[in-house]
Amino acid sequence: MAASKPVHVLQLYPRDMNIYGDFGNALVLQRRLQWRGYEPILHSYDPEDEFPEQVDVVIGGGGQDSGQDKIQQDLLRIGDKLHRLAEGGTPMLMICGLYQLFGHSFRTREGREIKGVGILDLHTEGTDTRLIGNVVAESAEFGEILGYENHSGQTYLGPGVQPLARVTRGEGNNAKDSYEGARFKNIVGSYLHGSLLPKNPAIADFLIAKAVENRYQEQIQPQIEPAGTGQPVEELTRAARATATRRPR
Amino acid sequence: MSRLPTSPRRLGGTLSSLGSVLIGRAARTVTKLRGGGGSAFPGLVVEKLDPHFLARTLHRLPRGVIVVSGTNGKTTTTKMVVELLQGQGLKVFTNRSGSNFTRGVVASILEEVRLTGKLDADIAVLELDEAHAVHFVKAVRPNHSLLLNVMRDQLDRFGEIDTTAGMLRTIAAHTVEAVVLNREDPRVRAIAGTLDTQRVDYFGLSESLRSHFPSDDDFHSGPAGAADHPHADVVLEELTEGGGRFTIDGEAVTTSLSVNGAYNTFNAAAALAVVRQALGEAVNPQALIDSLSKVSPAFGRGESLTVQGRPLDLVLVKNPSGFRLGLSSFAAEGVATMIAINDNYADGRDMSWLWDVEFASLAEQGVRMVSGVRAYDMALRLKYDDVDFDAVEPDLSLALTRFLDENPDKPARIFCTYTAMLALRKRLSAYTEVEAF
Numbered sequence: 001m002a003a004s005k006p007v008h009v010l011q012l013y014p015r016d017m018n019i020y021g022d023f024g025n026a027l028v029l030q031r032r033l034q035w036r037g038y039e040p041i042l043h044s045y046d047p048e049d050e051f052p053e054q055v056d057v058v059i060g061g062g063g064q065d066s067g068q069d070k071i072q073q074d075l076l077r078i079g080d081k082l083h084r085l086a087e088g089g090t091p092m093l094m095i096c097g098l099y100q101l102f103g104h105s106f107r108t109r110e111g112r113e114i115k116g117v118g119i120l121d122l123h124t125e126g127t128d129t130r131l132i133g134n135v136v137a138e139s140a141e142f143g144e145i146l147g148y149e150n151h152s153g154q155t156y157l158g159p160g161v162q163p164l165a166r167v168t169r170g171e172g173n174n175a176k177d178s179y180e181g182a183r184f185k186n187i188v189g190s191y192l193h194g195s196l197l198p199k200n201p202a203i204a205d206f207l208i209a210k211a212v213e214n215r216y217q218e219q220i221q222p223q224i225e226p227a228g229t230g231q232p233v234e235e236l237t238r239a240a241r242a243t244a245t246r247r248p249r
Numbered sequence: 250m251s252r253l254p255t256s257p258r259r260l261g262g263t264l265s266s267l268g269s270v271l272i273g274r275a276a277r278t279v280t281k282l283r284g285g286g287g288s289a290f291p292g293l294v295v296e297k298l299d300p301h302f303l304a305r306t307l308h309r310l311p312r313g314v315i316v317v318s319g320t321n322g323k324t325t326t327t328k329m330v331v332e333l334l335q336g337q338g339l340k341v342f343t344n345r346s347g348s349n350f351t352r353g354v355v356a357s358i359l360e361e362v363r364l365t366g367k368l369d370a371d372i373a374v375l376e377l378d379e380a381h382a383v384h385f386v387k388a389v390r391p392n393h394s395l396l397l398n399v400m401r402d403q404l405d406r407f408g409e410i411d412t413t414a415g416m417l418r419t420i421a422a423h424t425v426e427a428v429v430l431n432r433e434d435p436r437v438r439a440i441a442g443t444l445d446t447q448r449v450d451y452f453g454l455s456e457s458l459r460s461h462f463p464s465d466d467d468f469h470s471g472p473a474g475a476a477d478h479p480h481a482d483v484v485l486e487e488l489t490e491g492g493g494r495f496t497i498d499g500e501a502v503t504t505s506l507s508v509n510g511a512y513n514t515f516n517a518a519a520a521l522a523v524v525r526q527a528l529g530e531a532v533n534p535q536a537l538i539d540s541l542s543k544v545s546p547a548f549g550r551g552e553s554l555t556v557q558g559r560p561l562d563l564v565l566v567k568n569p570s571g572f573r574l575g576l577s578s579f580a581a582e583g584v585a586t587m588i589a590i591n592d593n594y595a596d597g598r599d600m601s602w603l604w605d606v607e608f609a610s611l612a613e614q615g616v617r618m619v620s621g622v623r624a625y626d627m628a629l630r631l632k633y634d635d636v637d638f639d640a641v642e643p644d645l646s647l648a649l650t651r652f653l654d655e656n657p658d659k660p661a662r663i664f665c666t667y668t669a670m671l672a673l674r675k676r677l678s679a680y681t682e683v684e685a686f
Contacts, residue, residue, distance in 0.1 A: 019401065019410075024604025024633075031633050064409050134598060148599045195604045198629055231641070233632050240625035243643075247592060247622070 006039045007211055008052065012060035013071045015046045017097050020150070022061025024195030025093060028204050029057060035224040038212065047074035051081055055090060056211040058082070062096025062151075062193060068106075072114060075101055079117040086119050091186040091210035093203070095196060099181070099189040100124040100153050109152075120182050120189055121160030124153040127175075133249035135170030135192055137180040142202040145180070146244045147192025155191075157182055164190055170249060186210045199241055201234075269302045270362055303355050304389045306362060312339065312372035314389060315527055318382045318420055319397025319437070320413060321571060322516045325508060326397060327376040329520035329544045334372060336540025337524070337533060342370035354385070372527070379416040386423035394424040395523040397516070399436045400568045401602065410436065418443055429523045432481045433462065441479070452522040453481035454515065455496075458488070461511065462574060483522040485515050488578070492542070497521060497534070504538050508546040509553060510564065511578035512571065517541055556680045557653060561661040565670055567596070569605035575664055576606070581614040585656035589645060589669035590621040596666040600626050608634040615639070617656055620648035621669045645672045653680070 011018075011026050030040040043052040047070065063071075086092065094102045103122035106114040116123075130152045137145045145165050154174035157163060163173070164181025172180030172191065181190035188203055190196060197204040209220045225232060307314050317327045327343065334341045344357045354375060362368050377385055386394075399414045414436040421428045421440045424447055431437045432453035441449045454462055487494040492505035493514040506514060521541065525532055554561045564579065566572040592598050600623055608631055616638040619628045624643040631638055639655075642648035653661070665673055 020599070021601030021604035024601070024630075027604065027633055064411055066411055148601060150599065193601045194599070195601055198604065198633065199626075231628070231632075233629070236625055236629045236632055236641075239641075240623075240629050243623060243625055247598065249598075 004039070005037065005216060006041050006054075007033050007208075007215065008041050008043060008054040008056045009033075010043045010045060010052060010055045010058045012045055012058060012098060013047070013063070013067075013075075014044045014061070016067035016070045017063035018061045019064060019067070020062045020096065020148075020193035021195040022059070022095060022193065025059050025061070025095070025197045025204075028195070028197040028201070029059065029207065032201070032204055032208055032224065036208070036221050045078075047071055051078055055085055056215050057207050058085065058090060058092040060092075060094045060098030060102075062098070064097075065108075068097050068101065068114070072101065075117055076115060082117060083119060086185055086187060089186050089210065089214055091207040091214075092188070093196070093207055094120075094187065094189045095193055096151055096191055099191065100155060102187075102189055103155065104158075106153060120184055120187065121158035122155050122182055122189075123158070124155045126153050128152070129175065131171040131175065131191075133170055134244065134247050135167060135172065135180065136245055137165035137167045137170070137172060137192075139165035141183070142200065142206065144241070144245070145190075145192065145196075145203070146199050146241055147190070147194040147196050149191045150193075151191050155182075160184065161189075164188060194244075199237065199244060201237055270359065270366055302366075303358070306358055306366055306368055307373050307389050309367060310342070310370055310373055312527065313392030313426075314373045314375065315393045315395065315523060316375050316377050316382060316386065316391040316420060316424070317395045317397070317523075318377050318379055318417060319395075319431075320379065320400040321567060322397050322512060322519075323376045323378075325513055325546060326395065326516040326520050327374055329508075329517060329541070330374050330395070330523055332544045333520055333524045333537055333540045334374065334527075336536050337528060337531075339371040340369060342368055342373040344375050377420075379413055379420075383416050383419045386420050390423050390425050391420075392424070392426045393428065393523060393527050394420050395429045395519055396421060396431065396437050396440065397519055398431055398434045400570060414439075421447065427526050429482075429519065429526055431519065432478055433459065438477075438479075448526075450522055450526050451479055451481040452483045452515075452518040453478065453485070454518075455484055455486040458485060461488070461577060462515065462570070481522075482525060483518045485518045488514055493517065495521065498525070500534075502534075502538055504542050506542060507544060509562065511574055513546065517544075554677060554681050556661070556677060557657065559658065559660055561663070561677070563670055563673065564662060564664045566664050566666060569602045572602075572606040572664065576608070576610050579662060581611050583659065584614070585617045585652070585659040585661045586611060586614065587618040587620065587648070587652045587661070587663045588616060588627055589619075589648070589663060589665040589673060590623040590627045591666045591669040591672075592623045593668040596668050603627060603630045606630075608636050612636045618642065618648050618652040620645050620652075621666065624648075645669060646676050649673055649676050 009029050026042060030042060033040040100106050101116045102120045103116045103124060104118050105116050106124040107126060109126040132150045135147050135149050139145050149170055156174060161182040161184040163179035164183050167178045167180045212218060212220050317323055331341045331343045344354050358368060396417045399410055401410055418440050421444055427448035429450050429452060430440055432451040482498060484496040485493055486496055488511055489503060494503045495518060506517060564575045566575050592600060603626060612635055616631060616636060619638050619641045620643060622643060624641050628638060628641045663673060
């Protein structure tokens with residue numbers, strides 16, 4: 001394996017925003033990079049840490065409301081850096097809590113306004129209802145997307161972003177329209193954990209492809225196969241996806 | 250039931266315990282005659298007719314009521330507390346049926362109460378589901394509460410860990426005398442700061458064991474510093490072969506246990522602490538240790554069975570920290586491993602948690618069989634951790650047969666979620682004697 005091509009993966013706030021197996025997203029990116037001969041380097045960024053110089057992919061997860069409070073000031077502090085990366089086409093995956101805070105604002109149930117970093121044209125409103133359960137959604141870009149949602153904030157998209165997918169089972173962004181997630185430049189925002197990337201490798205490979213294209217101006221190999229015996233990973237993924245679509249909400 | 254009064258609330262205040270007991274028993278008889286095994290209906294009838302029945306009956310007990318709650322380990326710990334108290338010569342009332350709702354408790358009382366409404370017991374020990382405990386403690390204020398932990402496996406029920414912690418806070422606030430808290434769980438430990446009048450005791454782990462019991466919080470940030478850990482009455486110092494070494498009120502005690510697994514050994518510390526708190530000076534320490542060594546595991550929790558002449562361990566896994574601890578407390582070497590993951594309501598439907606468990610410790614030996622509704626999610630998880638497995642068979646029954654047939658001479662270990670364990674246990678009764686549920 002040629003270990004000479006590093007790809008820098010930045011995980012935002014793993015200490016406070018990482019409650020729904022978001023670590024799985026980091027792991028899947030690392031493994032799928034390795035399987036293609038790249039050397040993943042995972043950076044964890046928590047409040048007050050030094051922001052890494054090299055960043056090729058950014059991922060962020062969900063947290064509790066209390067976790068959002070802890071990171072919010074710091075997120076605004078590094079907002080300019082994130083904006084520059086986003087504008088420059090750096091691929092990003094933001095799930096649940098950080099998806100919300102990548103928008104303009106989060107108005108809590110009590111009417112308090114939490115300022116987001118404003119990279120995605122969307123806003124979120126706190127509600128008394130939690131949207132919880134398995135989700136199936138259709139995306140023209142990535143095909144069928146599967147995951148699990150658990151959020152009381154409901155998100156509404158502005159004209160500056162596209163929805164990630166249209167929900168066929170579950171709620172998605174809010175209880176009113178049938179959209180799930182957001183797409184803007186090379187950013188994917190979504191409420192789905194589960195984790196998202198293991199069962200939705202099309203999204204994982206999109207992030208990897210953009211990262212490799214930006215850094216090395218090359219296309220990634222379409223075919224991958226990890227070392228080891230047993231069933232191929234793509235076959236297991238298909239079977240896990242087939243099960244997920246059949247499970248109750 | 251059409252002949253029962255149609256407006257029970259009006260009648261409620263005037264009913265005597267005798268009336269409630271008789272009506273409750275009648276309801277039970279009716280339920281049984283109609284072929285129902287459920288305990289909820291008679292409980293419901295009495296609850297409607299005589300809303301104070303429960304509080305009145307339990308408050309007559311000379312030593313009051315102990316409540317055990319938390320997201321994990323309630324059943325085993327409750328069983329330990331009961332047997333420790335019995336070992337001290339006390340008659341104990343408990344909700345054995347596993348029905349941990351208020352109605353289930355009422356129904357359990359109806360089974361054992363005298364017609365006068367007097368329960369033949371010295372003390373009650375009740376396992377209460379967090380969500381129901383909140384209602385229960387407002388009706389029946391317990392004398393002592395033992396609060397075990399707040400783990401992440403309840404998120405699809407309660408939304409947030411902090412919500413669950415709030416329920417445990419309510420239990421503590423409604424407890425009359427004293428609470429026992431898990432010093433190692435930051436959310437449980439923090440409850441102490443919200444209490445005004447209750448005495449607080451702790452159970453805990455030695456510093457060397459803390460890294461062995463990773464919590465969901467410190468998976469990514471490392472364990473909290475020792476500085477904010479208050480003194481604990483009972484500390485689990487060390488896991489020994491088949492038991493543990495504890496410090497109880499400053500004295501070192503080593504004992505064997507019939508339950509297996511590090512979590513159950515830690516649960517023993519919790520049980521010791523609450524019994525010591527409830528009995529105070531009257532406790533007989535030697536009898537306490539003797540009873541502890543004899544407590545058999547609650548059904549399905551760390552059970553060791555003998556199947557076709559070789560040992561088979563069932564290890565219940567419900568959340569990332571539980572699974573991580575299960576993997577670290579049993580060596581994989583020389584053992585055939587099966588993993589069975591279901592996502593039924595009682596297991597939790599959200600599969601995210603599998604990605605917060607590291608399976609590298611299984612890499613060298615591999616996994617013989619992956620099963621359960623979510624077998625392919627589990628297999629995919631293993632694949633991303635470079636752990637080989639022989640087979641994936643979602644059907645639990647077929648998987649178990651094949652697992653046992655293909656690994657005849659080795660000790661076997663099955664990591665399983667709750668409903669997978671129920672199904673496997675049922676199937677295992679064909680091979681060996683398994684205690685009925």
